[in-house]
Amino acid sequence: NVNGRDKPSCWPDAEMQSQIVVKDEPGQPHQTAEAAVKTQSAGGDLVTFIKKHCCNNIYSAHPKDLVHVVSNTPFCLYLYVGVPVGGGQSTSFVLIGYFDARSDDRVLTHAAYSDACLLIETLNKLELPLSNLAVFYCSAPHPELSQLLVPKLQTFNPKMISLCNISGMAGRACQGALIASFSHVVDLIRDIHHHYSTCSPVDDSLKKVFAEAGSYNPLCPVSAQCLFITHSVQNMAACWQDLLEYFKLLTHSEATDQIRFQLMDDKVKLHFLFLSHSLEPLRALQDLQQSGSASLIVELQLVSILLQSYATSILRSSAVDNFLLKRDMWLLHSEKELLPTAEVKVGSRASDFLWATSLNRRQQVRNGFLKDAQSFYIAALQSLVKSIPGPLWDVTQRNIGPLLKDPNNITVRSGLSAISDRLFD
Structure with a gap:
């Protein structure tokens, strides 16, 4: 106990x-x-x-x-x-x-x-x-x-x-999930950051993208820069049009043209909208661990919420409970237990954008995106499960309910509930 x-x-x-x-x-x-x-x-x-x-x-x-x-x-x-x-x-x-x-x-x-x-x-x-x-x-x-x-x-x-894998688990899950389906997103962030670091004067839209994102080293793995990548994704999704207008006005070059073409691609924007939503729980976990302000139990309870959020996004309801209780990785690869691709949960902003653009009428693009989203969740779940020692798994899953309900844990309960609300939009 x-x-x-x-x-x-x-x-x-x-x-x-x-x-x-x-x-x-x-x-x-x-x-x-x-x-x-x-x-x-x-x-x-x-x-x-x-x-x-x-x-x-x-x-x-x-x-x-x-x-x-x-x-x-x-x-x-x-x-x-x-x-x-x-x-x-x-x-x-x-x-x-x-x-x-x-x-x-x-x-x-x-x-x-x-x-x-x-x-x-x-x-x-x-x-x-x-x-x-x-x-x-x-x-x-x-x-x-x-x-x-x-x-x-x-x-x-x-x-x-x-307990060695507990530290850095959010970064590893972030890296695994992005590499599984959205490595081009990391490449675009790298290219825009390079432009940002070498251009003068710095445009306001670029400042917004990297505001409070921290330092960035393209030679370091994504796992070591989880917060930077997540902040950049969310900031780019929030000021996408401003970024596009900025790169449209630049003098043509191979580098700026490549960035502009990607910003003009609705499929790329859709990916950023999805990742802005799906990376949020990993950002919350990374923030918590990096601050050093929470006990291991609080970290594990946040991981439990994260696992439930990701599992619910791709698994049938009957399979979610089995996955969380039994740590059954096979369920992530069972077509019978996975949600139909069309029902994969991608967040309200990405879903609204998908249905509001011509992308929805392009069946191959739509199905490809939903399949990529599914792969993102699977890779993240696999990484997170491997990071939690087996003897702590039952504790993590069994105590999440009492923790959130216990009146003596008001601070913890309100903090985790607020994160939970963001995960299940």
């Missing part, structure tokens, strides 16, 4: 009582937490990190004391990679969490190391009872490290739960 007393102790909580173990570079003398904090106080980043994930009270502890405690209780392991510690330097933190039954508190302990790849070696040196390791999380932005570490850790405890 992750909502109550039995919630795994590893999940960071501002009210947690904490103990800190700080270990220096190999060959360097051991520092107490107090000394380490004083050493880093110029930048203040280490103290900020500890306070963010633990609390304002910092205590020192000996590794042997920690080993003794977790030898008799399940514990959880976090690996934070590339944490700035001031002076332009960074390090990696191993965080170990457990439930202290004597004090009724959750306890977090830290150890700092210069190289995250030394994790296994470090754990062995500490002689931690890895058979009691219940949960593991790694903050590395790229999945390669966690993919290497998780199988190694599960050899000690096959029932260990990995």
Whole structure:
């Protein structure tokens, strides 16, 4: 029961009582937490990190004391990679969490190391009872490290739960869904942003497109720029005509002509209207995770709403419940369980535009768009399901109703309900 007393102790909580173990570079003398904090106080980043994930009270502890405690209780392991510690330097933190039954508190302990790849070696040196390791999380932005570490850790405890895929799940779903059907949308955004970055003076319509969208690097994958892509799609859909008029007035060139031709294509506009709607829940999830303001439970409840929204868009009502309860991926590929293509839900703006233009009379274009929309939802659902550990799936689906109905969760309920309202327009 992750909502109550039995919630795994590893999940960071501002009210947690904490103990800190700080270990220096190999060959360097051991520092107490107090000394380490004083050493880093110029930048203040280490103290900020500890306070963010633990609390304002910092205590020192000996590794042997920690080993003794977790030898008799399940514990959880976090690996934070590339944490700035001031002076332009960074390090990696191993965080170990457990439930202290004597004090009724959750306890977090830290150890700092210069190289995250030394994790296994470090754990062995500490002689931690890895058979009691219940949960593991790694903050590395790229999945390669966690993919290497998780199988190694599960050899000690096959029932260990990995939370590594929770972080960044919205970005991965966004990338998978766009690549499945709408990669040309990403290409158009890239081309317009390149024009925006190199032209002078900057037109107001271009400013609107990239307002508050953040920075953009075309060399980075879509998964790392989910918010930028989503904001750009929504802003372009909102000022499409202004953009078209702007590019019509530009001097002809191969690059500007290619952009203009796409902006003149109703089929492309239809795609942006659809994505403006369908990417919104992924944007909401990415915002929530990036802000770091919500607990894992709130994140999972938002994912539950998102899954229901996407599943309802492409599956028959009888199949939606089976998919959400049983995690049955086969349903996404069953013609019997999928809605007829003509009934795929694409959002009110895209639907209205489809029926108001000649696109609706061009059966091949209409069917192709609806098939692409279906592929978008399938790819997103597959990615999201893979990101949620199996043992948490039942919790995610079972607790969404009580969470939204519980009067004690008014803030959470109103926030998730507002997002839900936007998803089911």
